[in-house]
Amino acid sequence: MIWRLARRCSALLAGPVLLVLIYAQMSAALPAQAQPPERSIAWLTLGDSYGAGEGASGATGHCQRSLNAAGPKAATILSEEAGWTISPQTFAACTGAYAADIFSSRSELTRADYEIYGQAVGAYPEGAEIQNDESLYDWVGTEGSPSQRFDVIVTSFGGNDVGFADVVAGCTDIMRALVRAGGAVGGSVASPWTDFVTDVVTDRAADRIDEEGCGPVAQELEGRVAELLNEPRMPAAGDSPRRGSAGNLVDFYRTVADDLLAEDGVVVVLGYPRLTTPSETWGRWRGDRCNMLSGEDADRLGSAAEEFDRRLEDAIESIDARFEYVSRLVIFDDGGNYHSLCGRGVEWLNTPLLFLRDGTGRYQRGFHPNDLGYLATAEAVAGVVQDRLGVALQPPPSSDPQPTTTPAPVRSSEPHFDVGEEFDAECTIAWPTAPARGIDSIQMRTFCPSVPDQFLFVDVVYGDPDLDVSPSRATMRVRGTIVDVVRSEYGFTVLAVEAQEIDLR
Amino acid sequence: MPPLPDHLGPTRDYIAGDGGLLITGLLEAADQALREGEGMRSCEIAIDTLDGLGSPQEVFAAAQGLPDAAGAEIAVRHASALTTFLGTCVTQDTVPAPDELTFTSTILRRRLDALE
Numbered sequence: 001m002i003w004r005l006a007r008r009c010s011a012l013l014a015g016p017v018l019l020v021l022i023y024a025q026m027s028a029a030l031p032a033q034a035q036p037p038e039r040s041i042a043w044l045t046l047g048d049s050y051g052a053g054e055g056a057s058g059a060t061g062h063c064q065r066s067l068n069a070a071g072p073k074a075a076t077i078l079s080e081e082a083g084w085t086i087s088p089q090t091f092a093a094c095t096g097a098y099a100a101d102i103f104s105s106r107s108e109l110t111r112a113d114y115e116i117y118g119q120a121v122g123a124y125p126e127g128a129e130i131q132n133d134e135s136l137y138d139w140v141g142t143e144g145s146p147s148q149r150f151d152v153i154v155t156s157f158g159g160n161d162v163g164f165a166d167v168v169a170g171c172t173d174i175m176r177a178l179v180r181a182g183g184a185v186g187g188s189v190a191s192p193w194t195d196f197v198t199d200v201v202t203d204r205a206a207d208r209i210d211e212e213g214c215g216p217v218a219q220e221l222e223g224r225v226a227e228l229l230n231e232p233r234m235p236a237a238g239d240s241p242r243r244g245s246a247g248n249l250v251d252f253y254r255t256v257a258d259d260l261l262a263e264d265g266v267v268v269v270l271g272y273p274r275l276t277t278p279s280e281t282w283g284r285w286r287g288d289r290c291n292m293l294s295g296e297d298a299d300r301l302g303s304a305a306e307e308f309d310r311r312l313e314d315a316i317e318s319i320d321a322r323f324e325y326v327s328r329l330v331i332f333d334d335g336g337n338y339h340s341l342c343g344r345g346v347e348w349l350n351t352p353l354l355f356l357r358d359g360t361g362r363y364q365r366g367f368h369p370n371d372l373g374y375l376a377t378a379e380a381v382a383g384v385v386q387d388r389l390g391v392a393l394q395p396p397p398s399s400d401p402q403p404t405t406t407p408a409p410v411r412s413s414e415p416h417f418d419v420g421e422e423f424d425a426e427c428t429i430a431w432p433t434a435p436a437r438g439i440d441s442i443q444m445r446t447f448c449p450s451v452p453d454q455f456l457f458v459d460v461v462y463g464d465p466d467l468d469v470s471p472s473r474a475t476m477r478v479r480g481t482i483v484d485v486v487r488s489e490y491g492f493t494v495l496a497v498e499a500q501e502i503d504l505r
Numbered sequence: 506m507p508p509l510p511d512h513l514g515p516t517r518d519y520i521a522g523d524g525g526l527l528i529t530g531l532l533e534a535a536d537q538a539l540r541e542g543e544g545m546r547s548c549e550i551a552i553d554t555l556d557g558l559g560s561p562q563e564v565f566a567a568a569q570g571l572p573d574a575a576g577a578e579i580a581v582r583h584a585s586a587l588t589t590f591l592g593t594c595v596t597q598d599t600v601p602a603p604d605e606l607t608f609t610s611t612i613l614r615r616r617l618d619a620l621e
Binding site: 174177178190191192193194196197198199200201202 | 552553555556560561562565585588589591592593594595596
């Protein structure tokens with residue numbers, strides 16, 4: 001993607017003039033956008049936590065639905081940036097959803113003692129947006145019109161079915177050492193803590209990784225993905241009347257399309273990103289650790305995520321032409337400009353240690369995308385939908401078969417907080433950190449309320465060492481360019497901004 | 506800091522009970538480990554304190570079990586930092602840099618104060 005190339009070039013050179021040139025070329029090189037359809041587009045978002053928007057701002061309730069999730073956000077982008085009319089919109093996604101929830105109610109699942117790898121599937125809590133006697137399919141009807149068919153269905157399922165969260169938890173070095181300590185294998189009985197801390201630091205457990213560590217669990221994921229795609233997800237569904245309910249995930253999706261998709265509509269299936277960037281890209285200061293994961297284990301999980309993505313893509317693309325697969329793994333990898341955890345650039349996932357690491361405060365939403373991650377996914381979804389349903393401005397130049405290309409994302413005009421972008425926000429100096437004044441500039445550590453919480457501070461450099469700031473005069477409008485994204489060794493992230501203009505309040 | 510839970514009662518009851526003793530014990534052990542001028546002895550004292558508190562599983566479970574989810578995350582993070590600090594001390598015969606443990610101690614102490 002040209003805009004990605006531009007972003008990386010700008011990260012290296014970071015000159016405003018160069019940026020103007022690059023972005024001017026980028027704009028000229030973008031393909032002409034399709035015209036909006038002449039009719040209103042009915043839109044459905046259906047899925048699990050990655051579909052609901054857990055981890056995004058505005059996520060509420062048991063289901064953690066947020067309008068910043070990829071599905072509704074893509075609809076907003078097409079509406080605001082491309083003039084589409086999208087109505088009605090239905091949002092039937094819920095954190096913790098399994099493939100079996102599509103056609104089975106939680107009451108049915110609990111009656112059948114349905115389990116996911118030893119974990120019983122429980123009832124929804126009191127007050128949840130979805131009732132225990134309704135499936136997600138039923139919920140679509142109650143959220144919208146029961147007979148509604150949709151032009152666009154954006155969906156994601158599978159992460160909970162393969163138990164990815166439990167696998168990750170089992171791969172952290174301290175968790176592993178705790179398990180080992182529970183087994184009381186050898187060592188000093190007199191001081192269990194001496195054994196324990198030694199075990200963690202020397203990662204003795206990792207030496208036996210092929211026996212009890214992350215390795216076999218990550219390998220097991222491959223088998224779980226195969227089951228998800230090939231074996232029935234609801235073995236006891238014989239008493240469920242709905243067709244497709246005894247099938248695998250692919251059968252479920254096919255049935256959803258048969259029952260809910262309008263003629264010429266599209267089902268966009270979202271995959272899952274890798275959670276951490278490849279360990280070879282980590283900063284040395286991390287000491288080969290990322291959120292309590294060792295480099296080796298993170299890479300094992302990364303390989304499992306790649307396998308999950310590849311198999312899911314193959315399965316979805318083999319269904320029929322109504323389906324499109326959007327690989328979040330590819331989006332987050334961004335051509336080697338990684339946005340998963342512990343990369344050097346802007347992270348698009350929340351860490352499991354959120355507020356200690358990046359100041360977001362969304363402590364229960366670790367390992368889920370943040371607003372920027374959902375935004376990037378939404379732009380890709382909008383591009384796919386525009387490619388499928390938009391009215392092309394010009395007919396193809398020839399009838400020869402055209403090479404298959406990934407549709408260009410529809411870029412939102414919202415700030416992306418990436419290097420090279422313009423910056424415009426109201427900020428206040430984060431006293432007691434005092435400004436530093438040099439020969440020809442002033443540096444200020446500031447807090448800017450409109451900047452996403454993952455950036456704990458914005459460090460502003462401005463070419464006026466005599467700028468009249470003080471503890472009583474510390475709020476200002478800052479306009480300039482983002483020149484870097486810096487991560488403290490404590491884990492929080494800081495935007496570095498070169499200010500061209502500052503208006504003191 | 507993240508917002509406090511809507512209902513503080515369960516968290517306060519927990520802190521006043523056995524779980525709270527284990528969590529405050531983690532802070533005490535960290536203070537001992539960070540005490541300047543005692544070299545490796547400070548780590549030994551901290552480990553003795555932890556052994557007196559309970560097994561690693563019990564202590565981590567107590568941290569994880571704090572009803573305030575944010576507080577639990579902070580407590581687990583502190584327990585992890587303390588573990589790494591002491592592990593480095595024991596295996597490398599050197600007292601590690603105190604930055605991270607000081608940071609997690611401060612944050613956990615602030616959270617417990619806010620929950621009172």
